[in-house]
Amino acid sequence: THVKECISIQQDNYKSGANDRHAGVDPHKGLKDLMPQDDLRKIVSHMHRRRNDWGLLVMSFTWGTQAGVRGASTRKLTLCDLNMSRGFGPVRTGPRSRTLMLVLRKGDTHKDNYTTDKQVSVWRHRDYLLCAAFSSALHVIDTLRANPTINFYQEEKKERASWWNVPLIDYETLSQESSAMKEVLASTGVEACKVTHNRTQAVQRAGSEGLAPWQVNTLTKHLLNKYHTSYQSEADKETCKVMAGFSRSEAHFVPEEYLTMPWDMNFLIVVLLPMYPKWLEEAASVHGDKSSCCRHFLNDILPFLVQVLVQDGIFLISEFPNHPMSQYLKVRVSSMSYLFVPNLSILSFLTTSLF
Secondary structure: OHHHHHHHHHHHHHHHOHHHHOOOOOOOOOOOOOOOHHHHHHHHHHHHHHOOOHHHHHHHHHHHHHHOOOHHHHOOOEHHHEEEEOOOOOOOOOHHHOEEEEEEOOOOOOOOOOOOOEEEEEOOOOOHHHOHHHHHHHHHHHHHHOOOOOOOEOOOOOOOOHHHHOEOOOOOOHHHHHHHHHHHHHHHOOOOOOOOOOHHHHHHHHHHOOOOHHHHHHHHOOOOOHHHHHOOOOOOHHHHHHHOOOOOOOOOOOHHHHOOOOOOHHHHHHHHOOOHHHHHHHHHOOOEOOOHHHHHHHHHHHHHHHHHHHHHHHHHHHHOOOOHHHHHHHHHHHHHHHHHOOOOOHHHHHHHOOO
C-alpha cells in the first residue's frame, strides 16, 4: 500500500512539473514536415561542394529520403548488401527493368530485428541529385577505385569473402554522422525535424502523395504480422515511382536513361574501373568467390552503376566541375578515348549531352 501511494505521488509530481521541465523549449522543435525539393537539393549540393565525406553523407541521405532506410541501418551496410532486381523495375523487359536494392539483414543487425532478410528498392529519380541509385554509383565506384586491396577470392568456403565486409557507409557511430549533418544543416540554413533520421522525409512524402499504409510498409518494413512478413512483395512499383519524384498519375520518365552509351558497356566499365578484368579472373579462379552475391555484383550491379554514373555524370560535370568524381570522369574517359577510340571521345558525350 505504501509503495503504491508513493508511486501515485511521484506520478502526480511528474505531471505537475511537466511545464517547468519544458519551459523555454521551442514549441515547433521536432514537428514533422515534408522538406521542399529546393531544400533537399541545397543539402545534397553542399555535401558535394564542401564535404570530404560527400560519398557517405549523400548515399545515407538519399537512401533515407527515397527508400526510408534508417541512418542506423545505413551505417551497418556493406558491399554484399547491394542487390539488383529485374522484376521490380519501371518496365518488364530490357535495361529499364533493372532496379537497385538494399538488403536489410535479419537478426539484431537492424533495429526491427527482422526474422528474414528484407529489401528496399529505388527507381532512378527525376532529379539526379536526389537519386539514391546515382549516389550509390558515385560512392561505390569511388570506393572501389580507391581501394587496391579489394579482391573477389573466397579461399575458405565456410568463411565470409573479404569484399562482403567492405562498408558502404563508413561511419562507426551516430555521433559521427550527426555531427556532419548538423554542420550541413547549419551551413545551408535548412531546418529539419530530424538530423539523421532521413526516413521521416520518405514517410511524409509517401503519405502526402496518397500511398496506402501497406505501400509505405514496403519502405519501412514496420508491419510485422504474418501477411506482411510472408506474402507482401519486397517492393511496390507505384511506391518506387512516387519516391522517384513523380506523382501517382505520372509516368516514370528519366530522359538520361535513354541516352545511348558511346562505347560498349564492358569497355566502359574497364575505363572507369581498370581492375574489373582482374576481379572477373579472381572470381573465376579455383579460390574465387562462387556465390550468387559475387556473380550479381560483378555482372549486374557494377554495369548498372557505371551506366548510371555516365548518364547522370553529364549533370555532375556541369553543376560540380571540381567534384572529385567529375574530375575522375573527365580525366579517365578523355585519356582512354584518345588511346583506344581516336574518333570518339566520351568526354564530348558527357559535355554535349546536356544540350
